[in-house]
Amino acid sequence: MEITEKVAYLKGLAEGMELDTEKKEGKLLSAIIDVLEDIALELVDMQEAQEELGDGLDAVSDDLEDVEDLLFGEEDDEEDEYELDDLGEDEDCYATTCPTCEETIYFDESVLEDGQVICPNCGEKLEFDLESLDNEEEDGEE
Numbered sequence: 001m002e003i004t005e006k007v008a009y010l011k012g013l014a015e016g017m018e019l020d021t022e023k024k025e026g027k028l029l030s031a032i033i034d035v036l037e038d039i040a041l042e043l044v045d046m047q048e049a050q051e052e053l054g055d056g057l058d059a060v061s062d063d064l065e066d067v068e069d070l071l072f073g074e075e076d077d078e079e080d081e082y083e084l085d086d087l088g089e090d091e092d093c094y095a096t097t098c099p100t101c102e103e104t105i106y107f108d109e110s111v112l113e114d115g116q117v118i119c120p121n122c123g124e125k126l127e128f129d130l131e132s133l134d135n136e137e138e139d140g141e142e
Helices: 003-016 024-072 074-086 109-114 130-141
Strands: 093-097 104-108 116-118 125-127
Touching: 003 024, 104 109, 109 116
Parallel strands: none
Antiparallel strands: 093 104, 116 125
16 A cells, blocks of 8 residues: 555545544644645655656666767777788787877888878877887897
8 A cells, every 4th residue: 555545544534533623633633634645745746756767867878878889889899800800910010009199009010111100099190210220129239
């Protein structure tokens, strides 16, 4: 039995007892029952509002999950693996981190020979100085 039903039952009992509302006790009991009825109706309204908020929160949560899947989902991981596979097994693969966006950039030896690579994430131009690497190798071999 819900609270509104219980209050309605009490109201029915009071009416069945034919309380004299002209006397102090009758006025008091009638007023108490009226307050209980108001409280019960207010509780029902609050429960309905809470259910609506819960439904809205579930909808927002589902939408957020969809956005997270788009931004961070497995699709991005699959694309990265595909790009790495396109480089071929015979070629050396190099990686660096873009200082601007901190994204890892993968490239092959031909890009390294060009001396520069453009970050596909933010467009930052990264340059490589191969002469200093060659000098270090020569110094190490002597």
